[in-house]
Amino acid sequence: MLTVEGLRSRYGRIEVLHGIDLTVASGEIVSVVGANGAGKTTLLRCLSGVQPVSTGTITFRGDLITTVPAHRRAARGLAQVPEARQIFTNLTVEENLRLGAYLFADERVDKDMAEAFAMFPILKEKRNLAAGGLSGGQQQMLAIARALMTRPSCLLLDEPSMGLAPILVAQIFEVVKGMKALDVTVLLVEQNAFGALSISDRGYVMETGRITFSGAAAELVADPRIREAYLGI
Amino acid sequence: MADLLQFLVSGITVGAVYALLALGFTIIFNASDVVNFAQGEFVMLGGMITVFALAAGLPLGLAALIAIVLTAGIGVLLNKLAIEPARGAPVVSLIIITIGASIFIQGVAQIVFDKQIHRYPGISGDAPLRFAGATILPQSLWVIFGATAVFVALWLFFTRTLTGRAVLATANNRLAAALVGINTRYIMTLSFGLSAAIGALAGLLITPITLTSYDVGIPLALKGFAAAMLGGLGNPFGALVGGLLLGVLEALTAGYISSQYKDAVAFIVIIGVLFVMPQGLFGRKSTERV
Ligand SMILES: Nc1ncnc2c1ncn2[C@@H]1O[C@H](COP(=O)(O)OP(=O)(O)O)[C@@H](O)[C@H]1O
Ligand SMILES: [Mg+2]
Numbered sequence: 001m002l003t004v005e006g007l008r009s010r011y012g013r014i015e016v017l018h019g020i021d022l023t024v025a026s027g028e029i030v031s032v033v034g035a036n037g038a039g040k041t042t043l044l045r046c047l048s049g050v051q052p053v054s055t056g057t058i059t060f061r062g063d064l065i066t067t068v069p070a071h072r073r074a075a076r077g078l079a080q081v082p083e084a085r086q087i088f089t090n091l092t093v094e095e096n097l098r099l100g101a102y103l104f105a106d107e108r109v110d111k112d113m114a115e116a117f118a119m120f121p122i123l124k125e126k127r128n129l130a131a132g133g134l135s136g137g138q139q140q141m142l143a144i145a146r147a148l149m150t151r152p153s154c155l156l157l158d159e160p161s162m163g164l165a166p167i168l169v170a171q172i173f174e175v176v177k178g179m180k181a182l183d184v185t186v187l188l189v190e191q192n193a194f195g196a197l198s199i200s201d202r203g204y205v206m207e208t209g210r211i212t213f214s215g216a217a218a219e220l221v222a223d224p225r226i227r228e229a230y231l232g233i
Numbered sequence: 234m235a236d237l238l239q240f241l242v243s244g245i246t247v248g249a250v251y252a253l254l255a256l257g258f259t260i261i262f263n264a265s266d267v268v269n270f271a272q273g274e275f276v277m278l279g280g281m282i283t284v285f286a287l288a289a290g291l292p293l294g295l296a297a298l299i300a301i302v303l304t305a306g307i308g309v310l311l312n313k314l315a316i317e318p319a320r321g322a323p324v325v326s327l328i329i330i331t332i333g334a335s336i337f338i339q340g341v342a343q344i345v346f347d348k349q350i351h352r353y354p355g356i357s358g359d360a361p362l363r364f365a366g367a368t369i370l371p372q373s374l375w376v377i378f379g380a381t382a383v384f385v386a387l388w389l390f391f392t393r394t395l396t397g398r399a400v401l402a403t404a405n406n407r408l409a410a411a412l413v414g415i416n417t418r419y420i421m422t423l424s425f426g427l428s429a430a431i432g433a434l435a436g437l438l439i440t441p442i443t444l445t446s447y448d449v450g451i452p453l454a455l456k457g458f459a460a461a462m463l464g465g466l467g468n469p470f471g472a473l474v475g476g477l478l479l480g481v482l483e484a485l486t487a488g489y490i491s492s493q494y495k496d497a498v499a500f501i502v503i504i505g506v507l508f509v510m511p512q513g514l515f516g517r518k519s520t521e522r523v
Contacts, residue, residue, distance in 0.1 A: 050411055074414035084407040088402050099402050102395065103414040150413055 001026040001154055001185045002047070002078075007056035009046050016042050018209040019056065024154065027177065029186040030219065033193035033230060034206035040189040041083045043206070044156050047187070048080040049073045061153065075103055079152035083159055085143040090131030093123050096131050096142055100149025109149075116145040119175070137168040154185040163190045173199050193230040197221050205230065212233060235366030239364045240488040241481060246373040246442065248480020249380035250276070252437035254457025255464060255472035257428035263404035263467050264424035267316055267327045271335040273454030275432025280445030281342060283437040284351040291313075293356065300435045307338070308429025312422050335450060342440070342447040355441040372441045379438045383431055384473055391469075400424065404467070452496070459499040462506045467518025474514060 007020040016039045024030045032040055045051030045057060049070035051082040058066045060078055068076070088096050097116055101109045117124035120141040124136060131142055139159055148153055157176060161169040169192065178201040179186045190196035195215040197203050205226060213226060220226050254272055261269045279300050286296035315334050319327060355372030362369050390397040403410040403420045411417050436445065443449075456479065464475025479502060487495040506513055 048412060050408060052307075069416075070411040071414045071416045074412060080412050082408060082412060086406050086412075088405045090405045091401060095398060098395070099398060099410075099415075100413050102399055105395070146413065175369060197501070205293075 001028075001061060002187065003057075003059040004043075004047070005057050005059075006056040007043070007046060007058065009042055009051055010054055011042075015054070017046070017208050020206075020211060022204055022211065022214075024185055024187050026153075026185055027180065027183070028202065029176065029188065029200045031188045031190055031193075031196040031200040031203040032206050033190050033196055033203060035230075036191060037208075038206045039209040040191075040206055041046035043159055044080060044082075044158050044187075044189055044201070045110040048078065048082075049154055074150050077151065078156070079150045080156040081140075081143045081147045081158060081160060083162070085139045087131045087134075087139050087142050089130065091131060092128050093131050093134070093142060094127040096146050096148050097123075100146035101151075101218075103150065106149075110230065112149055112151070115150060119178075120145055137164050137171070140164065140168075140172060141175070144172075148182070148184070152184055154187065155179060157186065157188045159190055159192075160188075161190065161195060169195060193226075194221070236488060238365055238367040240369055240484040242373065244481035244484030245477060246370075246376050246479035246480070247439075247483065248460075249376050250435045250439045250453075250476070251456050251460040251479050252473045252476025253380055253383060253431050254453060255461035255470055255476045256387070257432050258457055258461040258470045259467055259469055260400075260431075261423050262461075264400060265316065265421045266324060267331065268324070268458070268466070269311075269425075269428070270328065270331045270454045270458070271311060271338060271450075272428065272432055272457055273450035274335050274338040275304050275308060275429045275446060275450075276394045276436035276439075277342065277447065277450040278307060278338070278429075279436025280432030280440035280449070281346050281351070281436075281447065282433070283440065284353060284445065285346060287353050293353075297434075297437050300437050301430050304436075305426040305430040308425040308427075308432075309422055311429075312425035316425070317418065317421070335454065339447055339450055344449055348447060350444050350446045352441055352444045352491070356391050359441070370442060372438070376435075376438045376442070379434060383434065384469070387469060396423075396512035431481050455503075458498045459502045459506075462513055463502050465513030468513070468515045470512055471515035 002024040005023045007017055008015060009017040020043060032043065034040055044050060046053050049068060053066055057064060060076060065073055088099065097113050101112060110178060122138055123142055125144060131138055134142060160172045160176065163171065171193050176186060188196050188200065197220055200217040202215065203217045203220045204211050213220060254276065257272045257275065258269060261267055282300035282303055286299050287293065296340055314341045315330050316327065319330055355370060356375050357371035359370065362371060391401055399410065399415045403415060403417050407417050429448055460475040460479045461472055463479060464471025479499060483495050483498045486498050
């Protein structure tokens with residue numbers, strides 16, 4: 001589904017990704033875990049095309065997309081739920097969802113919106129309110145629902161649990177886990193390593209712009225070095 | 234009383250033009266964070282192109298259409314040639330680029346057209362209408378009608394069409410807009426074209442009343458900017474209110490104090506807004522802009 005090879009990226013003169021290799025197979029949930037500042041967000045920004053890549057390649061469903069602009073990647077089925085949600089605060093909940101389906105004007109838009117409301121009933125209740133007035137958890141749900149409206153085959157999620165109360169964190173991870181049933185492949189980036197790995201098939205550990213460990217999620221959770229460094233156990 | 238009515242009539246007429254200028258500032262600012270001081274040149278071009286198209290023997294309707302389309306094209310070129318290549322530059326640099334573009338357009342207009350002052354007859358002639366002791370030019374009614382039509386059409390565009398909502402979405406959060414598949418560069422181009430077309434319409438409507446020449450753009454841009462600041466830069470409704478308010482303030486100043494001070498009103502408004510309420514009357518709270 002998604003293959004990244006030798007990916008490097010920089011902010012000005014400072015390189016923050018020093019050659020990332022990673023793959024996500026169709027139907028998988030894969031996590032990239034790592035401390036604040038490791039470069040997880042930069043990686044996802046490169047994948048969705050809003051951050052320039054210095055060298056390396058990104059292949060999505062067999063096509064090289066390294067230089068494809070962001071809006072065209074969305075059209076190809078690669079969706080991102082960005083860090084800090086980035087909903088359209090001035091627009092209503094319903095308008096946010098409709099814009100998620102910006103590329104479409106068929107009957108499926110209404111059907112998808114009904115499904116999004118079924119998945120997140122609270123959004124239906126607040127459909128006509130400005131999205132900026134939603135709570136953090138509701139905004140996260142809206143960001144995920146909006147990304148699903150783009151009809152993705154692969155969803156990139158950037159710290160969906162950040163800043164949420166524990167009960168909501170569990171709820172969001174359940175939603176991510178549910179992507180398998182929707183046939184949506186997931187690449188999840190998280191500081192909450194335990195939460196992320198516990199719903200994932202495989203995982204990568206990222207430290208200061210490099211992948212330092214990778215493997216089956218269960219193996220990573222069991223690895224003493226990782227337990228000590230990231231799981232606080 | 235008749236005096237006051239007379240001042241209000243002329244204030245609202247000019248104010249409608251300021252409102253359209255402010256609207257142009259607002260549309261471009263929302264799409265790109267650029268404060269486009271070349272906005273006044275669009276008004277100049279609207280008037281001047283119509284003048285020369287009429288002189289070439291074209292009927293007014295066709296002349297006006299050509300003026301709007303050509304000016305919109307120049308707006309698009311301004312974005313493609315001057316703004317897009319400087320993407321990511323500090324806001325101040327972008328503002329200076331638009332001032333440079335404004336001077337450039339003025340220079341070219343001086344060569345392509347001429348240095349004379351021009352006018353053409355109003356759409357419904359130039360015989361003033363009288364009511365309640367005041368006189369009003371039929372063209373004033375056309376200006377007010379044109380501005381109303383633009384604001385209504387734009388409101389429908391933003392609230393009823395997906396493309397309009399994509400413009401609002403881009404203004405609200407450019408990153409998120411790109412992630413849902415909106416081509417934000419196209420939205421920027423569209424915004425420059427739209428603002429230029431609106432400016433041209435304002436110019437061709439007001440020319441029978443205020444006359445035009447190659448150098449009317451910069452003072453108009455300052456008035457439009459003052460109106461946009463007063464209403465709250467970035468808010469179309471604020472542009473409307475700010476424009477009308479500035480026009481009426483100017484007319485009252487000219488009528489009751491002295492026409493010499495008329496042009497100072499815009500500067501006093503700019504300074505006053507900056508000191509007292511930087512958000513303007515209807516500006517968005519700065520926290521809403523991420
Ligand atoms: N806009 C930026 N400009 C300069 N440096 C940045 C910017 N964003 C992030 N960085 C730097 O890049 C590194 C990786 O950041 P980021 O990708 O946000 O990490 P993470 O998401 O894992 O916390 C950090 O050292 C951070 O300081
Ligand atoms: Mg991050």
